[in-house]
Amino acid sequence: MTKIQNYVENVFAGLPKTKEAVEMKLGIIDSMEEKYSELLSMGKNENEAFGEVIADFGSIEEIREELGLAQPRYESVLREGSHAPSAPLETTDALSDPDDFNQFQKKFRLAITTGVVFCILALIGTLVTERVSGEDSNAPAIVFFCFIAIAVGIFVYFGMQYSAYENKRATQSVRHTSQNRGNEIVDALCGIIMLVATVIFLFLGFFGSLWHPGWVVFPIGGVICGIVDIVAKLWKKS
Template sequence: MDTIKNYLTNKFATVPSTPTTEKAQAELLTKMTARYQELLAAGKNENEALGTVINEFDSLEELLGAATAPTAETKNALTLTETEIFWRSTRRLALAVAGGILGIALGVGAMIALIPTLFSWLGILLMLLGVIVGISLFITVGMAHERVKVPLDKRTIPAELQATARQRQQDYTSGFTIALVAGVALCIFALFPPILQAVWHAPGFGLLSGAAFIWILGSGLFAIIYGSIIYAGYTRIAQGTTFYAIADADERALSELKQRNPKMHLFLYQVYWPLITIAYLVISFGFGFWSLSWLLFPIAGILFGVIRNYALLAPKN
């Protein structure tokens, strides 16, 4: 009946239109119409039946409150404001990680280029500066990002927020593609200086070609890492129904290892790679094994995984 339908429409006019409220309105319309027909069948006229129905459903405000009250899932859902803060933090993290790697590459490249000159001390200083700046960015911005992620852990992601994330992801696709293509192209182009040096054997340009390789490679990694982290931030919301502060297997392994074996965690994540870097520099500069020293990093990466997995299987300390 139009009168009942208009009555409910007015009641729900101030309520946000959601699947829950629309369903509640439809159910109430069905109940009120059935009650109205029942009263007419009992001999009441239209006005009496309509008045009775409205009086009987006078507690509609309570029904509205129950229908629109936030459920436990709604209370636990991410909001757009929280997600925007997460995305801004992700962009800062992307710049810090990519910039830190580029800073280290620039510093190491400068050291290699200046070692055979009178300014070798400046090269070492620039290398140390690049490493310090890079590691500082990793730590400070990484910790700030953790503080943003942890309160969002195990929060549900509403469908409308997923739709917003998908739109942001789509809008960023062209930028991500450009960053990825440019990064890969730079990484490939980084091979040219060492190749040209190997072909031409230009005197005095051996170390300079190595420095150019590291500079260009660092620039390529900057583009790839920066674009990938931002794109992953949108994907994390667009494709998930629940937000987890620890997103991937490596991070979960890191968190579990920190709880199970704090000493091993400290060694692997704060001591291991600096030792590998020092060993690389000693082998390269001290013994001149540039053609073989780079193998230290892939071997160290494999050993890192083996040691970490063994530590995860070992009894908890």
């Protein structure tokens, strides 16, 4: 079942299971799927296309009104290029205030750049500390992992914030954000895990000549990603 089908099913969950309601629901799903595919073909990403399709969806009050007619017309519920005139579905802060999201995007780009800089500083700082304190000192490793910890913290925090904004803009419905947000958070965490694994591999190779045993960080990273995914799925079910 697609996320559009899930959305419409939840909207119709509180309505009587009449023949007219079923026909209207199927018609709305077909129209929304068609519009969604059209937007994707125009170059929009999945979140943008889904958000625009949902934005063209009317309110539950309008659906009830349409079901009360002798000949229900689901076409009036899904409008081409305009919002429904009646009370819309609950919107979120990101949609009601696009300037807020635009400001966050600037902060997000700056944060990612800062995180990358910290990764670079981790390598440079390790080299400098190693020359100053000597190879037998633990200082280079401490400097390295301090910088990496800061970078990972930045990536995780702003990655989660960005996912939250994207879900708010895409769904316009609080009850539909948790699953998408969970998936995006898992993807972001796995990306960070593999990035850290790469940095550790390079560190072991350049500073310890441990290229051969160092490659084990990648399967370990993959296992950790699998564990994160399983835990996330169990958390959703609970």
